């Protein structure tokens with residue numbers, strides 16, 4: 001059984017259709033990318049997967065659970081990357097990890113996590129004093145502290161320099177190597193190409209293509225995922 005199965009998902013806000021019949025599956029152990037044009041319905045879809053929004057139609061199964069009715073059980077098994085602004089500036093890195101660990105029945109060992117994310121030397125630093133890359137690593141650590149089976153990472157490397165982006169990619173590969181399935185929402189084609197086993201391309205509330213980055217390049221007859229993305233989303237308009 002797929003780890004995530006979304007079938008004909010529909011969601012509107014008033015008269016605006018945000019998600020218009022989206023279907024895709026994510027297998028256990030994959031890094032699966034959700035790519036899309038602005039306003040394509042990516043965030044709405046991911047919020048429905050977490051049980052944060054109620055769908056108007058279709059079905060969703062995450063880890064065999066229904067996010068709308070089993071949200072509490074799901075929350076214990078899914079790690080979500082927080083946007084950095086949601087953490088108080090004075091909170092120290094270790095304190096933040098300890099606080100989040102207290103929400104879970106069997107949290108990760110915080111020292112192991114600090115080492116894994118190269119944060120040991122910043123354990124006593126206030127969150128507000130960290131660099132962008134360090135903050136990003138903390139937000140990934142917080143997503144992993146509950147030892148999730150699925151990690152949802154949104155805008156993983158936005159605002160990071162090329163070195164920090166590559167470091168973050170290596171971290172995500174390391175996370176997957178420990179058996180965690182990763183759902184990655186990104187605008188960066190190089191990131192998707194480098195990290196994702198498969199991607200779904202969203203455009204105007206629909207999935208216009210699903211496959212490995214190589215399959216999508218071949219289907220669009222393009223040599224880069226960037227060009228394939230432009231071609232696939234333009235032809236859907």
Ligand SMILES: Nc1ncnc2c1ncn2[C@@H]1O[C@H](COP(=O)(O)OP(=O)(O)OP(=O)(O)O)[C@@H](O)[C@H]1O
Nearest residue numbers: 013016017018036037038039040041042043044045
């Ligand atoms: N709370 C809301 N109320 C009304 N309309 C909304 C709301 N949230 C999103 N929308 C609209 O629904 C559509 C899909 O938005 P969504 O945020 O899911 O797209 P997205 O793919 O995540 O976009 P982006 O890449 O720009 O972040 C957009 O037209 C957006 O304006």
